[in-house]
Amino acid sequence: MSVVPIPLPCSAAHRVRIASVISPLKRVRPRVPFYKLSAHRVPTLWSLYRGLLRHAPGENIRFRVRMMFRKNQHTVKAQSAKEQLVMGHKWLEFFKRAEQGDIKFQNVLSRYERMIATKREKTAWKMRILEAFDWEAKLRSRPIFKGSFIRPSLDNKLLPRLVPQPAHITGMIVRRRIARERRWEQREILKSWAKDLQDEGLFEDALLKSATVDTDRHMKGQGSHAEKRAREHLVSAPVYSGKAQSEWRVPFLKRLAELKECTSREISRHRSAPPTELLLQGKQARREKVANKTSQRQRERSGEVTTAIIRRRRSAPPAHIRELMTPRQLLVDRAMREASEGGWSGAVKAQMGVHMHMPEKWKAEGGWEDEEKKKLLDDMEREIRAENERRRKLGAFPFSE
Numbered sequence: 001m002s003v004v005p006i007p008l009p010c011s012a013a014h015r016v017r018i019a020s021v022i023s024p025l026k027r028v029r030p031r032v033p034f035y036k037l038s039a040h041r042v043p044t045l046w047s048l049y050r051g052l053l054r055h056a057p058g059e060n061i062r063f064r065v066r067m068m069f070r071k072n073q074h075t076v077k078a079q080s081a082k083e084q085l086v087m088g089h090k091w092l093e094f095f096k097r098a099e100q101g102d103i104k105f106q107n108v109l110s111r112y113e114r115m116i117a118t119k120r121e122k123t124a125w126k127m128r129i130l131e132a133f134d135w136e137a138k139l140r141s142r143p144i145f146k147g148s149f150i151r152p153s154l155d156n157k158l159l160p161r162l163v164p165q166p167a168h169i170t171g172m173i174v175r176r177r178i179a180r181e182r183r184w185e186q187r188e189i190l191k192s193w194a195k196d197l198q199d200e201g202l203f204e205d206a207l208l209k210s211a212t213v214d215t216d217r218h219m220k221g222q223g224s225h226a227e228k229r230a231r232e233h234l235v236s237a238p239v240y241s242g243k244a245q246s247e248w249r250v251p252f253l254k255r256l257a258e259l260k261e262c263t264s265r266e267i268s269r270h271r272s273a274p275p276t277e278l279l280l281q282g283k284q285a286r287r288e289k290v291a292n293k294t295s296q297r298q299r300e301r302s303g304e305v306t307t308a309i310i311r312r313r314r315s316a317p318p319a320h321i322r323e324l325m326t327p328r329q330l331l332v333d334r335a336m337r338e339a340s341e342g343g344w345s346g347a348v349k350a351q352m353g354v355h356m357h358m359p360e361k362w363k364a365e366g367g368w369e370d371e372e373k374k375k376l377l378d379d380m381e382r383e384i385r386a387e388n389e390r391r392r393k394l395g396a397f398p399f400s401e
Helices: 009-025 038-056 059-071 079-100 103-140 167-218 225-236 243-270 274-302 307-313 327-336 343-352 359-365 371-396
Strands: 144-148 158-163
Touching: 038 059, 038 079, 059 079, 079 103, 079 144, 144 274, 158 274, 274 307, 327 343, 343 371
Parallel strands: none
Antiparallel strands: 144 158
């Protein structure tokens, strides 16, 4: 077996010199992230960020600098942070050279300023348009009070029926129903526990009585008086009966009282009187509903196409009835679903006996209601027919003259 030689003193000293030279160059990984180190934060915020804001040639470029720092403030990757810092120092050098009078960089930054201003304006208009769309969508789905109510119950007082109904009202009613079911289940559990406690107390009471009798019988004349008293105390100390039972029942009774109070609040909620102000609001809402529907029908008769008109036009008889209808009947059905009360639609409705707001409108439009107009129209019709007959004869014998 070979013996390892002991290194020479000069060799050991040489190794120490090499270690002293290499150790400072060894990379030391910090125990905290780089973005929490003062060596990173202080130069970045106090030198780079403040320098960019101070030397920025315009307000739009300054806005861009703030947005870029805000966008990259959560960067945790060292390589990405280094790239952004290099770009930031490059911008700072450009700003300083433009501030010193370099024409080229002044022109570049001026064009960059105008480009950012245009982009900001475009973004601002885009946000305005999106806000307008959001507001229109909100108006389309806004709750409307039409005058009807949600009747009082154990879960709610008298509430206005809104269309569509807000989610928080539905959630309130559902949560109260679930809570009431849980309270009923808890009440039954507490009653069963109280019954078990009562049975246990009765059993213990009977057991203590029998144990006391047996102890008196077997321990008569044995031991001193103190020992007898100690045995009697151990035997007769109640755990579930007597005063101990009332202490056990306190939490149950307290919780049952709380559940009873909840039930009382539900009953008072169900029996609560409707607010006068809410009833007046419902009456006014019904008036406005009738006025709105009347105005809508008037606008539809005037020719405005509303959503209700589109749905009415698209409707049709049931399929099993539609299959048995003739083309003439389908055409009449389509005319009856129109909102117009004049012209051919009005004549069809009058013939079918449909109730109309102005039953004689279709006659007035054609001039059939006034005798003078009817006579004038008949004369015009005869003249047109005579002219057509004359031209027909001329067409049949063009060279007869």
